Amino acid sequence: MSIWGKLTGAAAGLAIGGPIGALLGGMAGHIADRATESQTDRALRDRLAFTAGVVALGAKMAKADGHVSKDEIIAFREVFKVPEEDEKNIARLFNLAKQDVAGYDAYADQLARIFRNNPQMLVDVLEGLFHIAMADQILHPAEERFLGEVAQRFGIDENQFRNIKSRYVISNDCDPYSILEVPCDTDDEALKKHYRKLVAEHHPDKLIARGVPDEFVEIANRRLAAINAAWEEIRKQRGF
DSSP states (O other), X not given: OOHHHHHHHHHXXXXXXXXXXXXXXXXXXXXXXXXXXXXXXXHHHHHHHHHHHHHHHHHHHHHHXXXXXXXXXXXXXXXXXXXXXXXXXXXHHHHHHHHOSSOHHHHHHHHHHHTTTXXXXXXXXXXXXHHHHGGGSOOOHHHHHHHHHHHHHHTOOHHXXXXXXXXXXXXXXXXXXXXXXXXXXXXXXXXXXXXHHHHHHTSHHHHHHTTOOGGGHHHHHHHHHHHHHHHHHHHHHHTO
């Protein structure tokens, strides 16, 4: 069963009593607090919390932007690989989260707690949100403010936020060194070593290994594409 089937199955009995926050705070918390929790339970909890968190924050971002465009819906399906049979249930969760009186901060803070020992998962959440935000090729001010506030609650500093943003938003102050997260005066050998390290760290298999569901592999593919493009630009500039 896909992560979406597991998510909607778990949410089915909770949606009546509350929106998606009940899934995160009730179901995920219940698994986390069980004395006999197994490694499988923790892995499932993390996958469900990650998935539900992205759905909830994506909904809140859409609300902050004021509308949900067709491009954003397409981007959501691209990143999150939603099977046709689960689309209606995921749409329902998305709408529940959008209508929820709880602020985005409740979702962001809970994810920050759940993944406090796995901070790269929080970067994965943020990058998934960037992908959705850039579906129309424009990062609207309300979306950027929202993403910046989520990043702060995740413990992602301004420099790292700019680096992540540079993978998605082309601007005059964006350069390939920012995408690779290195100073522009890094020597050739150190740069090559760092590039190989980045490629290894951000391979889709690594993403899945740290707990991101298989359905979210597009996040890693998008990140790798940006890293490779930046590397090619620098390689041509330096002539190696």
